[in-house]
Every structure is written in C-alpha cells, then in structure tokens.
Amino acid sequence: MSKQVLAFQDVSFSYQDQQQNRSIPVLHSFSTQVYDREFITIIGASGSGKSTLFRLIAGLEEPDSGSILINGKKYKSRLGQTGYMPQKDLLMPWRTIEENAALPLELRGWRKKDIEEKVRPLLEEFGLSGVEDHFPHELSGGMRQRVSFLRTVLSGSNILLLDEPFSALDAITKLSMQEWLLDQWDKRKATIIFITHDVQEALLLSDRILIFAEKPVCSLQEVAVPLARPRRLKDLDDPAVLELKDHLLAQLRGKVGT
Amino acid sequence: MSRTIWPPAFLLAAFLLGWEAMARSVNKMFILPSPTSIIRKLWELKNPLFLEHLPATLAIVVIGLLISIIVGIGTAVWMSLSPSVEKALYPLIISSQMIPIIALAPIFVLWFGYTIWSKVVVTVLITFFPITVNTFDGLKSGSRELNELMLTMGARKQDIFFKLLVPSALPHFFSGLKVAVTLSVIGAAIGEWLGAQAGLGYFSRRMMTQFDGAAVFAPIVLLSTIGILLFLIVKWLENRMLKWRKHK
Ligand SMILES: Nc1ncnc2c1ncn2[C@@H]1O[C@H](COP(=O)(O)OP(=O)(O)OP(=O)(O)O)[C@@H](O)[C@H]1O
Ligand SMILES: [Mg+2]
Numbered sequence: 402m403s404k405q406v407l408a409f410q411d412v413s414f415s416y417q418d419q420q421q422n423r424s425i426p427v428l429h430s431f432s433t434q435v436y437d438r439e440f441i442t443i444i445g446a447s448g449s450g451k452s453t454l455f456r457l458i459a460g461l462e463e464p465d466s467g468s469i470l471i472n473g474k475k476y477k478s479r480l481g482q483t484g485y486m487p488q489k490d491l492l493m494p495w496r497t498i499e500e501n502a503a504l505p506l507e508l509r510g511w512r513k514k515d516i517e518e519k520v521r522p523l524l525e526e527f528g529l530s531g532v533e534d535h536f537p538h539e540l541s542g543g544m545r546q547r548v549s550f551l552r553t554v555l556s557g558s559n560i561l562l563l564d565e566p567f568s569a570l571d572a573i574t575k576l577s578m579q580e581w582l583l584d585q586w587d588k589r590k591a592t593i594i595f596i597t598h599d600v601q602e603a604l605l606l607s608d609r610i611l612i613f614a615e616k617p618v619c620s621l622q623e624v625a626v627p628l629a630r631p632r633r634l635k636d637l638d639d640p641a642v643l644e645l646k647d648h649l650l651a652q653l654r655g656k657v658g659t
Numbered sequence: 660m661s662r663t664i665w666p667p668a669f670l671l672a673a674f675l676l677g678w679e680a681m682a683r684s685v686n687k688m689f690i691l692p693s694p695t696s697i698i699r700k701l702w703e704l705k706n707p708l709f710l711e712h713l714p715a716t717l718a719i720v721v722i723g724l725l726i727s728i729i730v731g732i733g734t735a736v737w738m739s740l741s742p743s744v745e746k747a748l749y750p751l752i753i754s755s756q757m758i759p760i761i762a763l764a765p766i767f768v769l770w771f772g773y774t775i776w777s778k779v780v781v782t783v784l785i786t787f788f789p790i791t792v793n794t795f796d797g798l799k800s801g802s803r804e805l806n807e808l809m810l811t812m813g814a815r816k817q818d819i820f821f822k823l824l825v826p827s828a829l830p831h832f833f834s835g836l837k838v839a840v841t842l843s844v845i846g847a848a849i850g851e852w853l854g855a856q857a858g859l860g861y862f863s864r865r866m867m868t869q870f871d872g873a874a875v876f877a878p879i880v881l882l883s884t885i886g887i888l889l890f891l892i893v894k895w896l897e898n899r900m901l902k903w904r905k906h907k
Binding site: 485487497508536 | 804813822823
C-alpha cells in the first residue's frame with residue numbers, strides 16, 4: 402500500500418468561458434496522493450468539479466499550473482494511460498457487445514484472434530455470455546454498465562476512473578453491482594477512483610473519501626472509512642459510521658464542521 | 660412486410676382502374692392512353708426499348724451515380740477534415756442547388772455534344788447534393804463524448820475517423836443515397852430530352868412529337884421501374900450494413 406500510482410502536485414485548473422470571456426475556477430493549488438490498490442471515492446455537490454478531476458487525470462484537460470503524476474511519471478500526454486469510464490455508458494450502438502468491450506484492444510493494434518481469446522472468458526466472468534453478439538440497446542442498464550466497465554478494464558491500466566457508474570440503476574441492481582465491483586477490484590488488483598453523489602455508497606465501497614465542499618477546491622477534505630473488509634450493508638449502522646455520515650452530509654451542504 | 664405491402668398495392672390498383680375507366684370514356688388515346696394500351700405498347704416496342712434505349716439510360720444513371728458517390732463522399736470527408744474548406748465549400752454547394760439545372764443543360768450539350776457525358780453531368784449535378792450534404796452531416800454527428808472516450812484510450816486521428824466518424828455517418832449517407840437514386844432517373848431523363856440520340860427520356864420525347872400517347876408513357880414506366888429497383892437495392896444494402904438498426 403505504499404507505491405504511489407497517482408499524485409496531484411499543486412494543480413490549478415479553470416475552464417475558459419469563451420462567450421462571456423471569464424474563467425470558471427475548479428481547482429486551486431490542489432494536491433493529493435493515491436496509493437496502489439486503494440479504493441477512493443469522490444463525493445461533492447453537482448457542478449463542484451468531480452468530473453473535471455477525472456478529465457484532468459485522463460488527459461482530456463491540462464492543468465493551468467502544477468503537475469499530475471501517473472505511476473510516478475510525468476507524461477507529456479496522459480491520454481491512453483488510465484481506464485476512464487464516463488458518466489454515461491457510451492457504448493457504440495453499431496458495435497456488438499463483444500466489439501464494444503474489445504475497443505481498447507483494437508486501438509492498441511491487437512489481432513482479431515488474440516482479442517477473442519482475451520475477451521471471451523472475461524465476457525463470461527462479467528455475466529455477459531450469451532449476449533456477446535447482441536447490440537447495446539438490447540441490454541438492460543445494469544448489463545450495459547458491466548460492458549462499459551469491462552471495456553474500462555480492458556484498457557489495461559492499473560488506474561480505473563469510474564464516474565458515477567451506478568447512478569442510473571435501481572436500488573437492488575445497484576447493490577449487487579456494488580458487491581460485484583468490489584469483487585472485481587480485488588481480482589484485477591486495480592486502483593479505483595469512484596465518483597458518486599451517494600454518501601452511503603461511498604461509505605460502503607471506499608478506503609478513503611475525498612469531499613469537494615467549497616469551490617474552488619483549495620484543501621480537499623479527506624476522510625478514512627473506519628470499516629474492515631469485507632463489508633456488509635448493516636455495518637453502516639455502526640455509530641462511528643453514522644456520525645461520519647452526518648459529518649459528510651453536513652459538509653456537502655456547505656456547513657463545514659459539526 | 661406482406662402486411663405493409665397491401666395498402667399501397669390496393670391504392671395503386673384502384674388508381675389504375677380509375678385511370679383505365681377514364682381513358683376509355685374520354686377515348687383520346689393519343690392524349691390519355693389507358694394503362695392496358697401502355698402495356699401493350701411496351702410489348703410492341705420491347706426490342707428498341709429494352710435493347711437500345713434502356714441500356715443507354717441505365718449507363719447514364721449508373722455512371723452518374725458512381726461519380727456522385729465518389730465526388731460526394733470525397734467532398735464531405737474533405738470538408739469534415741478542414742474547417743476552412745468547409746467554410747469555403749459549404750455555401751457554394753448549397754447555392755449550386757439554386758441553379759436551374761434544366762436551363763443549364765443545353766450548355767452541356769454545347770460542351771460535350773451528344774455524347775453520354777452531357778447527360779451524366781446533369782445527373783451528377785442533381786444527385787451529388789443529397790449525398791454530399793448528408794454524408795457531411797453524418798460525419799459531423801459523431802458523438803463528442805465518444806470521441807473523448809476514444810482519446811482516453813489512446814486513439815489516433817485515423818482511429819477516430821474509421822471507428823467513430825464513419826460508422827456515425829453511414830446511416831446519413833444511406834438516406835442521402837436513397838434520395839440521390841430517385842433523382843438520378845429524373846436527371847438522366849432531363850439530360851436526354853435536351854440532347855440525345857438514344858435513351859428512354861429521348862424516346863419518350865420523340866413519341867410526343869408523333870402524338871403517340873401510349874409510346875410516351877411506355878418508357879416512363881421503365882424509368883420509374885429503374886428508380887424503384889435502384890431504391891430497393893440501396894435499401895437492401897442499408898439493411899445489410901446497418902444490422903444494428905434493424906434490431907431496434
Ligand atoms: N467544458 C466546460 N467549459 C466550461 N465550463 C465547464 C465545462 N465543463 C464543466 N464546466 C463547469 O465546471 C464546473 C464543474 O463541472 P463538473 O462536470 O466537473 O462537475 P461535477 O462535479 O462532475 O458535476 P455532476 O455531479 O453534475 O456530474 C461546473 O460549474 C461546470 O459548469
Ligand atoms: Mg460529473
């Protein structure tokens with residue numbers, strides 16, 4: 402748990418609004434570290450800059466100042482270095498499930514035969530056997546999320562950025578997907594950074610929680626979750642956890658300190 | 660399929676019956692020939708129609724469409740790759756549709772004489788527009804989010820073009836092609852009216868001067884048939900290449 406896989410060093414970032422000719426600050430001199438095989442959740446109000454953080458990590462945006470290190474290295478372009486699962490499932494409607502999942506391998510120039518050998522068993526493991534030749538619109542929301550996650554895993558990166566993957570799912574599907582995700586996290590030996598609106602989800606899943614409370618984020622609040630693994634839903638009724646939950650909710654509403 | 664074919668078939672049959680009855684009561688076959696007389700004429704004239712004039716027109720339609728597809732796709736891709744090319748060409752392409760091509764056609768006869776090319780140019784001028792504009796809009800319709808997602812996977816420019824833009828453009832291209840195919844028949848016929856020595860449009864017009872109503876209509880029936888067949892071919896191709904849409 403000591404190797405750093407991701408580091409923000411004094412990163413500042415703002416969007417330039419072309420029409421109104423002003424800038425929207427999102428991050429101000431922000432630093433943090435993420436260690437190998439951690440599960441981090443990021444919570445924050447809508448518009449607080451969570452997705453922007455991912456866009457920065459993935460290399461879709463460049464910081465105005467400061468640097469972002471991936472696996473200890475400072476890349477010229479971070480594109481292609483992380484596995485990014487966007488807020489919507491964003492499957493290509495013209496590709497079958499198998500072809501959708503295989504996209505990152507195709508982009509890296511894998512041969513058809515090798516792709517098949519790699520993807521087939523994973524489709525099975527992700528509960529997608531039998532639908533590999535279907536098209537995305539023929540699948541349920543939970544299944545589409547699994548395809549999208551499989552595609553993210555196949556990016557081959559050790560850092561997986563998951564932007565509200567379960568927010569569109571019903572409570573029961575969500576619960577089984579959460580269990581399944583933890584299982585995959587363990588198997589893939591990955592580091593996961595996970596955005597959510599849902600405090601309960603954050604408590605159930607993560608080692609540490611980063612909270613976007615104020616804007617711009619000068620000092621991001623950081624809380625460790627005082628629970629061992631494996632966790633069950635009723636562990637969340639623990640008094641210490643309940644107190645933490647109240648604290649988090651208060652911070653999200655902007656009333657810092659309880 | 661079989662259920663959707665009945666209403667139009669019924670309507671068409673009713674229309675033809677009405678026409679037949681009307682033509683018989685008016686009884687001026689040189690102005691208003693009846694459907695049966697047209698079919699009889701089609702049979703009578705089968706040798707010149709099918710051996711001489713149909714191949715001539717078909718050649719114009721096929722060559723014209725092929726050129727339109729190549730030029731149309733080429734222009735659309737070029738415009739999608741370079742915003743300055745788009746700014747320069749797009750308005751010109753739109754305004755090219757304001758030119759009354761029928762009025763221009765005699766000029767093409769002047770330039771190309773009575774060769775096939777004077778007719779091909781007319782066909783190309785009216786069919787490249789739907790292909791170009793639809794393909795271009797299709798190339799632009801590629802989702803920005805998918806584009807960014809592919810970038811995070813390390814995609815290069817050509818990956819995005821072939822794996823995102825082309826598949827996004829394909830349905831639009833086929834819509835354009837369906838319009839173009841129907842227009843191509845009209846283009847060929849117009850071209851032939853204005854200067855030709857063979858072809859269905861030319862033949863129809865010549866029969867007009869001879870007051871042979873049924874012989875005017877017979878080649879038009881063939882022209883429509885070409886249009887319908889081409890449309891069905893495109894439709895079939897579309898269904899094959901866009902399988903994912905059929906499942907919807
Ligand atoms: N491309 C952009 N140009 C300008 N401003 C932007 C752009 N994208 C986002 N913003 C602004 O930056 C801020 C942060 O946006 P971001 O999408 O990161 O929020 P978020 O925390 O992910 O919100 P949500 O929970 O709704 O997904 C918002 O105020 C948003 O309006
Ligand atoms: Mg977001």
